Amino acid sequence: MNVKPILFLLFSIIALLSSCKPTIQHLPYLGSNKIVNGEEVRHQIRSFNYIDQDSLAFNADVLNGNIYLADFFFTSCPSICPRVMRNMLRVQKKYKDIPNFKLVSFSLDPKRDTPARMKKYAENIGADLSMWHFVHGPKDSIMAIANEDYYVPAFEDPDAPGGFDHSGKLLLIDGNGHLRGFAEGTEDEDVTEFFNTIDALLAESK
Amino acid sequence: MIKFINITIVLASISLLTQCDHTEYPSGKRYYNAYCGNCHMEDGKGLSKLIPSLEKSQYLINQQDKLPCIIRNGIKSMVADSSSELQLSMPANVKLSEIEILNICNYINNSWSNQQAQMSLQEIKVKLNFCD
Numbered sequence: 302m303n304v305k306p307i308l309f310l311l312f313s314i315i316a317l318l319s320s321c322k323p324t325i326q327h328l329p330y331l332g333s334n335k336i337v338n339g340e341e342v343r344h345q346i347r348s349f350n351y352i353d354q355d356s357l358a359f360n361a362d363v364l365n366g367n368i369y370l371a372d373f374f375f376t377s378c379p380s381i382c383p384r385v386m387r388n389m390l391r392v393q394k395k396y397k398d399i400p401n402f403k404l405v406s407f408s409l410d411p412k413r414d415t416p417a418r419m420k421k422y423a424e425n426i427g428a429d430l431s432m433w434h435f436v437h438g439p440k441d442s443i444m445a446i447a448n449e450d451y452y453v454p455a456f457e458d459p460d461a462p463g464g465f466d467h468s469g470k471l472l473l474i475d476g477n478g479h480l481r482g483f484a485e486g487t488e489d490e491d492v493t494e495f496f497n498t499i500d501a502l503l504a505e506s507k
Numbered sequence: 508m509i510k511f512i513n514i515t516i517v518l519a520s521i522s523l524l525t526q527c528d529h530t531e532y533p534s535g536k537r538y539y540n541a542y543c544g545n546c547h548m549e550d551g552k553g554l555s556k557l558i559p560s561l562e563k564s565q566y567l568i569n570q571q572d573k574l575p576c577i578i579r580n581g582i583k584s585m586v587a588d589s590s591s592e593l594q595l596s597m598p599a600n601v602k603l604s605e606i607e608i609l610n611i612c613n614y615i616n617n618s619w620s621n622q623q624a625q626m627s628l629q630e631i632k633v634k635l636n637f638c639d
Binding site for chain 2: 381
């Protein structure tokens, strides 16, 4: 039996398979599911009613259907925030032309971070306010969504630099309010890899 | 002849590679990264208009006499904007020793294409005596 044609066929198949575009990786849904009325439901960011740097309403309606990247900060934060913001600016630059993609920075210090103060801060770091919202809401409520919904440890601590302890995580949320990915906002390389995660979610929602 | 060229290329590449992470002020780099790097960043570029870049900074060049005091005591209410909504200040680092300040000054002054005269410990002591 002549094996040559079989080998040829085998190689052709391998070549064909390997030339295929890699299939889009479906991102997992993060967070623990809940049982509501006897049914298991996915972890979802709760609806909230805050305001942004222009004192305009900032709620689920503004975000609905948008993929967004969230972080928690405060304008007088002397520790990790500048580094996280620099990485948020990298994300802004890369995705500025993508419609339905937003950046959302929640202030943990609403007492000092008035909308006007956040607006000045935003302008000074070079935030594009057409895609990036700086959010002001009641402190307890912001702390609760940080810890319980976005899984960002955040609490008041008089001994911490600036008065708050928090993590610099960036959270990727899909158009339905589900948590789909995260990165350490203080780590440049982690954020570079995170671009792939963002790309995957954008591809998935097309 | 070819051998000579080959050796030259190899040596040149090695020196190029090793040069990348080279600083004459390794201690200064360590203190800078620990005490200043969070805001001014490892590359000295800061954060847009909010945190000034130290790279080729005219302010840095003009404030050489005050630099040790600025590092130790910070800057109060530096106004980033004419509006009073956002008053920025640089935090103090009062625990830094004179030697640590010396190392940081020399590192900042001679990194990221900055070229300022090297300071001595004596100069730092004198300058710290004239803080506002």
